[in-house]
Amino acid sequence: MDANTFIPEHFIDDVKTYLPAHLDIDDFINACRRPLRKSIRVNTLKISVTEFKQYAKQKNWLLTPIPWCEEGFWLERPAAEEQNLALGNTDLHLSGAMYVQEASSMLPPIALKQSIEHTNYVLDMASAPGSKTSQLAALMNNQGVLVANELSSSRLKVLSATLKRMGVGNCALSHFDGVIFGNYMFECFDSILLDAPCSGEGTVRKDADALKNWSIDSNIEIAQVQKDLIKSAFYALKPGGTLVYSTCTLTPLENQHVCDFLLSEFGDCIIPESLSDLFPGASKATTPEGYLHVWPQTFDSEGFFIAKFKKQASSDNPNLKVKKGAFPFQQFESKKSAVFMQTLKQQFGLNTLPGILMQRDKELWLFPQEFEAVQNKIKYARLGIQLGAIHNNGVRLAHEFATAFGKQCKSNVLPLTDTQANDYFQGKDIRLADVSQNTGEVILTLCGCPIGLGKWQKNKVKNSLPRDLVQNTQLITWAQSN
Numbered sequence: 001m002d003a004n005t006f007i008p009e010h011f012i013d014d015v016k017t018y019l020p021a022h023l024d025i026d027d028f029i030n031a032c033r034r035p036l037r038k039s040i041r042v043n044t045l046k047i048s049v050t051e052f053k054q055y056a057k058q059k060n061w062l063l064t065p066i067p068w069c070e071e072g073f074w075l076e077r078p079a080a081e082e083q084n085l086a087l088g089n090t091d092l093h094l095s096g097a098m099y100v101q102e103a104s105s106m107l108p109p110i111a112l113k114q115s116i117e118h119t120n121y122v123l124d125m126a127s128a129p130g131s132k133t134s135q136l137a138a139l140m141n142n143q144g145v146l147v148a149n150e151l152s153s154s155r156l157k158v159l160s161a162t163l164k165r166m167g168v169g170n171c172a173l174s175h176f177d178g179v180i181f182g183n184y185m186f187e188c189f190d191s192i193l194l195d196a197p198c199s200g201e202g203t204v205r206k207d208a209d210a211l212k213n214w215s216i217d218s219n220i221e222i223a224q225v226q227k228d229l230i231k232s233a234f235y236a237l238k239p240g241g242t243l244v245y246s247t248c249t250l251t252p253l254e255n256q257h258v259c260d261f262l263l264s265e266f267g268d269c270i271i272p273e274s275l276s277d278l279f280p281g282a283s284k285a286t287t288p289e290g291y292l293h294v295w296p297q298t299f300d301s302e303g304f305f306i307a308k309f310k311k312q313a314s315s316d317n318p319n320l321k322v323k324k325g326a327f328p329f330q331q332f333e334s335k336k337s338a339v340f341m342q343t344l345k346q347q348f349g350l351n352t353l354p355g356i357l358m359q360r361d362k363e364l365w366l367f368p369q370e371f372e373a374v375q376n377k378i379k380y381a382r383l384g385i386q387l388g389a390i391h392n393n394g395v396r397l398a399h400e401f402a403t404a405f406g407k408q409c410k411s412n413v414l415p416l417t418d419t420q421a422n423d424y425f426q427g428k429d430i431r432l433a434d435v436s437q438n439t440g441e442v443i444l445t446l447c448g449c450p451i452g453l454g455k456w457q458k459n460k461v462k463n464s465l466p467r468d469l470v471q472n473t474q475l476i477t478w479a480q481s482n
């Protein structure tokens with residue numbers, strides 16, 4: 001029990017007004033004071049669940065499957081020396097093999113899963129730090145186009161770093177208030193996730209001060225933002241498309257009432273789809289409308305709310321807008337493209353890249369194949385993957401090339417030991433046991449996952465990790481964790 005968890009009386013009084021009859025307020029309060037179980041999601045863009053389990057076994061990690069997410073596990077680390085070591089410093093995290101993600105936070109992308117599997121254009125309207133964006137990209141298997149938007153610039157940077165670490169290749173990042181999408185990207189998306197900014201009442205097990213400034217007035221204020229965002233999401237969705245609305249808060253003001261607003265505005269064009277069969281046991285959290293209202297005691301998780309809607313018909317938007325200004329990229333010359341692809345084949349045994357090579361000044365980028373239809377609708381903060389820098393004699397490859405495509409490379413791949421990986425993440429060159437005759441660039445891997453690029457230099461590999469990704473951390477090594 002965490003006696004420091006702050007739960008204000010007036011919050012409890014409010015919860016009593018909407019707690020479902022089959023739940024007990026004391027169970028709720030006790031659950032809020034219990035520490036949260038640790039959970040992770042395996043990043044299948046970099047490693048299979050089977051491979052991950054093998055690594056976890058070597059570390060004596062105990063995994064319990066999360067019933068709604070095939071890639072999700074609750075995790076216990078019994079080794080005494082690991083108790084105070086952050087999961088974020090483990091090799092499996094730093095390599096992008098896993099993402100530390102709360103179990104209930106895996107639900108919204110799972111609610112979109114069916115729709116994503118058959119569609120090309122997906123919008124994540126409020127996406128930092130990127131737990132659900134990277135989950136969506138993995139569900140899309142890096143295919144199609146995933147637009148990830150975030151309003152806060154500091155959080156956008158974190159999002160960008162997350163996507164690089166996780167090897168996401170089909171993403172375009174944007175930096176706007178989400179309300180613009182309905183006007184600028186009217187009916188562009190097959191699937192939309194609106195994981196809305198909220199009062200965070202469900203996060204109190206992780207953050208003892210989450211309810212410190214709680215008030216109904218702030219619930220009402222945030223609900224207005226949520227209504228503006230869900231309206232924008234409705235307009236941005238194609239007829240036939242699917243919208244998932246989620247929050248990590250409990251109050252109906254920010255949940256059911258926001259859904260009521262959507263239906264009152266556009267009820268002729270959009271209908272809820274029940275989530276009662278999303279996974280075995282989902283009915284325990286299903287509301288009469290078919291939404292999931294996950295209480296902390298229901299699945300021993302954080303509190304969450306998830307609603308799913310199907311858009312059945314179009315509704316005119318009187319405020320359509322068109323972006324001004326030219327698109328700053330052009331297709332990479334076909335002759336140079338052929339030379340570049342030949343180099344990748346010779347150096348790494350890589351035969352194809354999934355997308356279109358584009359050039360902006362001296363930068364070489366790879367855009368998702370389907371990007372053209374949406375590329376000039378808004379100004380993006382980043383598009384696809386930066387493959388490298390173009391110079392007179394060819395292309396100097398960039399870090400992201402390795403994290404996104406290293407898995408497909410067949411030659412010039414160097415698996416690092418934990419000591420070498422430590423040096424790499426700290427920005428140091430990597431010492432080799434023997435002098436190597438290899439030349440040029442090399443893909444570095446950890447736990448079987450590509451983590452970046454280096455350059456062969458006889459008895460060492462020169463470190464090419466971008467400065468902003470250099471960490472001042474000590475990786476938890478196999479020796480320490482076994």
Ligand SMILES: C[S@@+](CC[C@H](N)C(=O)[O-])C[C@H]1O[C@@H](n2cnc3c(N)ncnc32)[C@H](O)[C@@H]1O
Binds near residue numbers: 225
């Ligand atoms: C609940 S968090 C998103 C968490 C994220 N989906 C994830 O799973 O990692 C909500 C995010 O919305 C951003 N935000 C707040 N107001 C916004 C707005 N008007 N438009 C877009 N994003 C907004 C916040 O900065 C915050 O990062």
